[in-house]
Amino acid sequence: MFIRACGFDSHLGYLYLTVDTENTNENNNIETSQNETENVPYSTSVLVLGICSIVTCGCYGLPGLVCGIIALVQSKKGLMAYEENPSVYKEGSLKNLKAGKTCATIGVILSSIYFLIFLVYFITVGTLVFGALGSGLYGLQ
Amino acid sequence: MLPCGFKQLTGHDCPGCGFQRSVASLAEGDLTTSFEFYPPLVFIFTLFFLLIIHLIFNFKNGASLLKWTFIGTTFSILLNYILKMTNLI
Numbered sequence: 001m002f003i004r005a006c007g008f009d010s011h012l013g014y015l016y017l018t019v020d021t022e023n024t025n026e027n028n029n030i031e032t033s034q035n036e037t038e039n040v041p042y043s044t045s046v047l048v049l050g051i052c053s054i055v056t057c058g059c060y061g062l063p064g065l066v067c068g069i070i071a072l073v074q075s076k077k078g079l080m081a082y083e084e085n086p087s088v089y090k091e092g093s094l095k096n097l098k099a100g101k102t103c104a105t106i107g108v109i110l111s112s113i114y115f116l117i118f119l120v121y122f123i124t125v126g127t128l129v130f131g132a133l134g135s136g137l138y139g140l141q
Numbered sequence: 142m143l144p145c146g147f148k149q150l151t152g153h154d155c156p157g158c159g160f161q162r163s164v165a166s167l168a169e170g171d172l173t174t175s176f177e178f179y180p181p182l183v184f185i186f187t188l189f190f191l192l193i194i195h196l197i198f199n200f201k202n203g204a205s206l207l208k209w210t211f212i213g214t215t216f217s218i219l220l221n222y223i224l225k226m227t228n229l230i
Contacts, residue, residue, distance in 0.1 A: 044196060047196075054218070095205070102208050118151075122150070
Protein backbone atom coordinates (compact mmCIF):
# COMPACT_ATOMS: atom_id res chain seq x y z
CA MET A 1 0.00 0.00 0.00
CA PHE A 2 1.51 3.29 -1.11
CA ILE A 3 0.46 6.86 -0.41
CA ARG A 4 0.45 8.63 -3.75
CA ALA A 5 -0.50 12.14 -2.60
CA CYS A 6 -1.76 13.95 0.49
CA GLY A 7 -2.42 17.54 1.47
CA PHE A 8 -5.05 20.21 1.99
CA ASP A 9 -7.32 21.27 -0.83
CA SER A 10 -7.82 24.97 -0.22
CA HIS A 11 -10.41 25.30 -2.95
CA LEU A 12 -12.81 22.68 -1.56
CA GLY A 13 -11.63 23.06 2.04
CA TYR A 14 -10.73 19.51 3.22
CA LEU A 15 -7.74 17.24 3.79
CA TYR A 16 -7.19 14.54 1.20
CA LEU A 17 -5.14 11.35 0.93
CA THR A 18 -4.72 9.30 -2.23
CA VAL A 19 -3.75 5.70 -1.62
CA ASP A 20 -2.46 3.02 -4.04
CA THR A 21 -3.62 -0.36 -2.77
CA GLU A 22 -2.01 -3.71 -3.63
CA ASN A 23 -4.66 -4.26 -6.27
CA THR A 24 -2.57 -2.44 -8.84
CA ASN A 25 0.36 -4.78 -8.26
CA GLU A 26 -1.92 -7.78 -8.63
CA ASN A 27 -3.19 -6.38 -11.89
CA ASN A 28 0.40 -6.06 -13.13
CA ASN A 29 1.10 -9.70 -12.23
CA ILE A 30 -1.97 -10.86 -14.11
CA GLU A 31 -0.91 -8.86 -17.13
CA THR A 32 2.61 -10.36 -17.22
CA SER A 33 1.29 -13.92 -16.84
CA GLN A 34 -1.13 -13.24 -19.67
CA ASN A 35 1.82 -12.11 -21.80
CA GLU A 36 3.62 -15.47 -21.37
CA THR A 37 1.65 -17.12 -24.11
CA GLU A 38 4.17 -17.28 -26.93
CA ASN A 39 6.40 -20.24 -27.63
CA VAL A 40 10.12 -19.61 -27.86
CA PRO A 41 10.90 -19.47 -31.60
CA TYR A 42 12.02 -22.81 -33.12
CA SER A 43 11.41 -24.71 -29.82
CA THR A 44 9.29 -27.45 -31.44
CA SER A 45 11.45 -27.82 -34.54
CA VAL A 46 14.62 -27.99 -32.41
CA LEU A 47 13.11 -30.78 -30.30
CA VAL A 48 11.96 -32.77 -33.34
CA LEU A 49 15.21 -32.31 -35.28
CA GLY A 50 17.31 -33.04 -32.21
CA ILE A 51 15.53 -36.34 -31.69
CA CYS A 52 15.69 -37.15 -35.42
CA SER A 53 19.46 -36.61 -35.32
CA ILE A 54 19.92 -40.07 -33.78
CA VAL A 55 18.74 -41.64 -37.03
CA THR A 56 22.29 -41.73 -38.30
CA CYS A 57 22.21 -44.96 -40.22
CA GLY A 58 22.04 -45.67 -43.92
CA CYS A 59 23.86 -42.69 -45.35
CA TYR A 60 27.19 -42.60 -43.46
CA GLY A 61 25.76 -40.46 -40.63
CA LEU A 62 24.95 -37.55 -42.90
CA PRO A 63 21.19 -37.22 -42.09
CA GLY A 64 21.96 -37.07 -38.39
CA LEU A 65 24.70 -34.53 -38.94
CA VAL A 66 22.44 -32.29 -41.06
CA CYS A 67 19.48 -32.52 -38.64
CA GLY A 68 21.69 -31.91 -35.62
CA ILE A 69 23.46 -28.89 -37.09
CA ILE A 70 20.16 -27.29 -38.21
CA ALA A 71 18.78 -27.90 -34.70
CA LEU A 72 21.85 -26.34 -33.04
CA VAL A 73 21.70 -23.21 -35.26
CA GLN A 74 17.97 -22.80 -34.63
CA SER A 75 18.38 -23.31 -30.88
CA LYS A 76 21.01 -20.55 -30.84
CA LYS A 77 18.58 -18.19 -32.61
CA GLY A 78 15.77 -19.19 -30.24
CA LEU A 79 17.90 -18.61 -27.13
CA MET A 80 18.96 -15.19 -28.42
CA ALA A 81 15.31 -14.24 -28.97
CA TYR A 82 14.48 -15.50 -25.46
CA GLU A 83 17.26 -13.50 -23.82
CA GLU A 84 16.07 -10.31 -25.49
CA ASN A 85 12.57 -10.68 -24.06
CA PRO A 86 12.32 -13.44 -21.40
CA SER A 87 8.94 -12.46 -19.93
CA VAL A 88 7.02 -12.97 -23.17
CA TYR A 89 7.72 -16.67 -23.65
CA LYS A 90 6.35 -19.80 -22.00
CA GLU A 91 8.67 -21.68 -19.63
CA GLY A 92 7.66 -25.05 -21.09
CA SER A 93 8.81 -24.14 -24.58
CA LEU A 94 12.19 -23.03 -23.19
CA LYS A 95 12.54 -26.47 -21.59
CA ASN A 96 11.68 -28.04 -24.96
CA LEU A 97 14.35 -25.92 -26.62
CA LYS A 98 17.02 -26.88 -24.07
CA ALA A 99 16.14 -30.61 -24.24
CA GLY A 100 16.25 -30.43 -28.03
CA LYS A 101 19.65 -28.73 -27.88
CA THR A 102 21.05 -31.51 -25.64
CA CYS A 103 19.69 -34.20 -27.99
CA ALA A 104 21.10 -32.40 -31.03
CA THR A 105 24.53 -32.09 -29.39
CA ILE A 106 24.64 -35.84 -28.65
CA GLY A 107 23.37 -36.61 -32.16
CA VAL A 108 25.96 -34.38 -33.84
CA ILE A 109 28.85 -35.84 -31.80
CA LEU A 110 27.89 -39.47 -32.55
CA SER A 111 27.13 -38.80 -36.23
CA SER A 112 30.42 -37.01 -36.73
CA ILE A 113 32.34 -39.89 -35.06
CA TYR A 114 30.56 -42.36 -37.35
CA PHE A 115 31.23 -40.19 -40.40
CA LEU A 116 34.94 -39.78 -39.46
CA ILE A 117 35.39 -43.55 -38.99
CA PHE A 118 33.84 -44.08 -42.42
CA LEU A 119 36.03 -41.36 -43.96
CA VAL A 120 39.24 -42.78 -42.42
CA TYR A 121 38.30 -46.28 -43.64
CA PHE A 122 37.52 -44.98 -47.12
CA ILE A 123 40.82 -43.07 -47.39
CA THR A 124 42.89 -45.98 -46.06
CA VAL A 125 41.31 -48.55 -48.37
CA GLY A 126 41.40 -46.13 -51.28
CA THR A 127 45.10 -45.44 -50.76
CA LEU A 128 45.90 -49.15 -50.49
CA VAL A 129 43.87 -50.07 -53.59
CA PHE A 130 45.17 -47.26 -55.74
CA GLY A 131 48.67 -47.74 -54.39
CA ALA A 132 48.53 -51.40 -55.41
CA LEU A 133 47.14 -50.45 -58.80
CA GLY A 134 49.87 -47.85 -59.27
CA SER A 135 52.68 -50.24 -58.34
CA GLY A 136 51.14 -52.88 -60.61
CA LEU A 137 51.16 -50.51 -63.53
CA TYR A 138 54.72 -49.49 -62.69
CA GLY A 139 55.69 -53.18 -62.64
CA LEU A 140 54.19 -53.72 -66.10
CA GLN A 141 56.20 -50.91 -67.58
CA MET B 142 14.78 -52.35 -48.82
CA LEU B 143 17.49 -49.72 -49.07
CA PRO B 144 20.97 -51.24 -49.06
CA CYS B 145 23.44 -50.11 -46.39
CA GLY B 146 26.30 -48.24 -48.03
CA PHE B 147 28.59 -48.81 -45.03
CA LYS B 148 28.08 -52.58 -45.20
CA GLN B 149 28.55 -52.68 -48.98
CA LEU B 150 31.86 -50.84 -48.76
CA THR B 151 33.38 -52.19 -45.55
CA GLY B 152 31.71 -55.59 -45.17
CA HIS B 153 30.83 -54.83 -41.53
CA ASP B 154 27.45 -53.94 -40.05
CA CYS B 155 26.73 -50.30 -39.29
CA PRO B 156 24.99 -49.23 -36.03
CA GLY B 157 21.66 -49.16 -37.87
CA CYS B 158 21.89 -52.49 -39.67
CA GLY B 159 18.87 -54.66 -38.92
CA PHE B 160 16.52 -51.71 -38.50
CA GLN B 161 14.63 -52.22 -41.77
CA ARG B 162 14.41 -56.00 -41.34
CA SER B 163 13.15 -55.41 -37.81
CA VAL B 164 10.46 -52.97 -38.96
CA ALA B 165 9.47 -55.34 -41.79
CA SER B 166 8.99 -58.28 -39.43
CA LEU B 167 7.12 -56.02 -37.00
CA ALA B 168 4.79 -55.06 -39.86
CA GLU B 169 4.19 -58.77 -40.44
CA GLY B 170 3.34 -59.11 -36.75
CA ASP B 171 6.35 -61.21 -35.75
CA LEU B 172 7.42 -59.51 -32.51
CA THR B 173 10.14 -62.00 -31.51
CA THR B 174 11.96 -61.90 -34.85
CA SER B 175 11.65 -58.11 -34.87
CA PHE B 176 13.31 -57.86 -31.45
CA GLU B 177 16.06 -60.29 -32.47
CA PHE B 178 16.91 -58.26 -35.57
CA TYR B 179 17.19 -54.89 -33.81
CA PRO B 180 16.52 -54.58 -30.04
CA PRO B 181 16.81 -50.74 -29.86
CA LEU B 182 13.70 -50.47 -32.04
CA VAL B 183 11.60 -50.68 -28.85
CA PHE B 184 13.38 -47.59 -27.47
CA ILE B 185 13.12 -45.71 -30.77
CA PHE B 186 9.37 -46.32 -31.02
CA THR B 187 8.91 -45.30 -27.37
CA LEU B 188 10.89 -42.10 -28.02
CA PHE B 189 8.84 -41.06 -31.05
CA PHE B 190 5.58 -42.01 -29.31
CA LEU B 191 6.53 -39.81 -26.33
CA LEU B 192 7.57 -36.98 -28.67
CA ILE B 193 4.20 -36.96 -30.46
CA ILE B 194 2.24 -37.19 -27.20
CA HIS B 195 4.33 -34.40 -25.64
CA LEU B 196 3.90 -32.10 -28.64
CA ILE B 197 0.11 -32.57 -28.50
CA PHE B 198 -0.50 -32.38 -24.74
CA ASN B 199 2.57 -30.41 -23.47
CA PHE B 200 3.37 -32.30 -20.27
CA LYS B 201 5.01 -30.38 -17.45
CA ASN B 202 8.13 -32.60 -17.25
CA GLY B 203 7.85 -33.89 -20.81
CA ALA B 204 11.04 -32.21 -22.03
CA SER B 205 13.33 -33.80 -19.42
CA LEU B 206 11.57 -37.16 -19.86
CA LEU B 207 12.23 -36.97 -23.61
CA LYS B 208 15.87 -36.02 -22.99
CA TRP B 209 16.50 -39.02 -20.75
CA THR B 210 14.65 -41.37 -23.12
CA PHE B 211 16.85 -40.03 -25.92
CA ILE B 212 20.00 -40.74 -23.89
CA GLY B 213 18.69 -44.25 -23.11
CA THR B 214 18.00 -44.87 -26.80
CA THR B 215 21.50 -43.74 -27.72
CA PHE B 216 23.04 -46.08 -25.14
CA SER B 217 20.90 -48.99 -26.34
CA ILE B 218 22.00 -48.42 -29.96
CA LEU B 219 25.68 -48.23 -28.96
CA LEU B 220 25.43 -51.27 -26.65
CA ASN B 221 23.66 -53.26 -29.36
CA TYR B 222 26.40 -52.36 -31.86
CA ILE B 223 29.26 -53.19 -29.49
CA LEU B 224 27.69 -56.54 -28.55
CA LYS B 225 27.05 -57.34 -32.21
CA MET B 226 30.62 -56.46 -33.22
CA THR B 227 32.17 -58.50 -30.43
CA ASN B 228 29.91 -61.48 -31.26
CA LEU B 229 28.57 -61.76 -27.71
CA ILE B 230 25.01 -62.21 -28.97
